[in-house]
Amino acid sequence: xxxxxxxxxxxxxxxxxxxxxxxxxxxxxxxxxxxxxxxxxxxxxxxxxxxxxxxxxxxxxxxxxxxxxxxxxxxxxxxxxxxxxxxxxxxxxxxxxxxxxxxxxxxxxxxxxxxxxxxxxxxxxxxxxxxxxxxxxxxxxxxxxxxxxxxxxxxxxxxxxxxxxxxxxxxxxxxxxxxxxxxxxxxxxxxxxxxxxxxxxxxxxxxxxxxxxxxxxxxxxxxxxxxxxxxxxxxxx
Numbered sequence: 001x002x003x004x005x006x007x008x009x010x011x012x013x014x015x016x017x018x019x020x021x022x023x024x025x026x027x028x029x030x031x032x033x034x035x036x037x038x039x040x041x042x043x044x045x046x047x048x049x050x051x052x053x054x055x056x057x058x059x060x061x062x063x064x065x066x067x068x069x070x071x072x073x074x075x076x077x078x079x080x081x082x083x084x085x086x087x088x089x090x091x092x093x094x095x096x097x098x099x100x101x102x103x104x105x106x107x108x109x110x111x112x113x114x115x116x117x118x119x120x121x122x123x124x125x126x127x128x129x130x131x132x133x134x135x136x137x138x139x140x141x142x143x144x145x146x147x148x149x150x151x152x153x154x155x156x157x158x159x160x161x162x163x164x165x166x167x168x169x170x171x172x173x174x175x176x177x178x179x180x181x182x183x184x185x186x187x188x189x190x191x192x193x194x195x196x197x198x199x200x201x202x203x204x205x206x207x208x209x210x211x212x213x214x215x216x217x218x219x220x221x222x223x224x225x226x227x228x229x230x231x232x233x234x235x236x237x
Contacts, residue, residue: 024225031224032159032188033065038221039157039184039229040069047078048182050154053147055171056161056188057087057133058110060117064124066157071128081156083131085121086141086171089114093164096139099199100164102192138167138174147178154180160201161188169204176212183232184220191226 042048052066063085070081088094092111095101114135121131134141134150147155155178160168168187175185193199197206209217220229 028224028227029061032062032161032186032227033069035186035221035223035227035229036062036065036157036159037069037073039186040066040073042184042220042231043070043156043182044073044075044078046182047075048156048180049078050156050178050180050183051082051084051152053084053086053152053155053158053171053175054161055086055138055159055167056110056163057085057089057112057117059112060085060120062159062161063121063131066159067125067129067131070157080129082152083125083129084150084152085117085131085133086138087112087114087117087133087135088137089117089133089135091137094137095164096137097164097166099203100166102164102200104192105163138162138170142167142170142174145174147175152178154178155183157184157186159186159188161186163189163192163201165200165204168201169207172204172208173211176208176215179215179232181232181234184229185217185232186223186227186229188224188227190228 052070054063054066057063063083067083089112092108093105094107114133118133125131155175158175160171162168162171187201187205190201197203216233217230218233220231222228
């Protein structure tokens with residue numbers, strides 16, 4: 001078959017056209033679902049307790065992906081997780097810091113309905129796992145608070161999908177006391193801002209690491225078009 005495919009230039013051209021015609025956002029979001037699968041598989045292997053936190057929910061697709069992977073992979077001895085979603089919802093993007101300015105991210109983009117998203121999750125979860133949606137800009141909902149303040153003692157998996165540096169840094173500071181050895185943090189758009197380590201999610205993570213000598217991180221995987229997953233280690237900090 002391989003030899004025939006090598007000679008079938010028409011087939012090669014067709015494959016190139018099909019792959020090139022697939023929108024990068026579709027590829028990226030498929031990769032994000034696979035990234036969540038990897039994260040929950042690792043959590044299952046380690047029998048890791050703790051909740052799932054998502055920063056940047058939009059319409060809830062990634063939360064459904066997290067729930068589906070967890071329910072298929074979590075061992076019975078690990079207690080059920082609560083799925084937490086933080087998003088501005090109706091507000092969409094808003095710049096609170098000039099460093100976050102980016103040509104692709106426009107104020108008001110990615111706005112969604114809190115009520116419709118909650119209804120969608122209710123229909124899908126069907127009380128098989130608890131979830132909580134926290135609406136509002138992170139500058140209001142997360143600043144000055146930490147995960148234990150909301151009753152989150154430990155984090156198994158977190159998805160930081162808020163694109164901008166300022167909310168990403170607030171999300172990381174919020175999670176800090178609940179991160180444990182084995183927690184997986186998935187960063188979407190990690191290489192945005194032309195790969196800068198001072199701006200965007202990557203810049204937020206750099207500043208967070210500098211403030212947290214008790215935490216170390218190992219790269220776990222890359223996914224999609226610029227996403228990255230890391231695992232928390234505490235014996236190497």
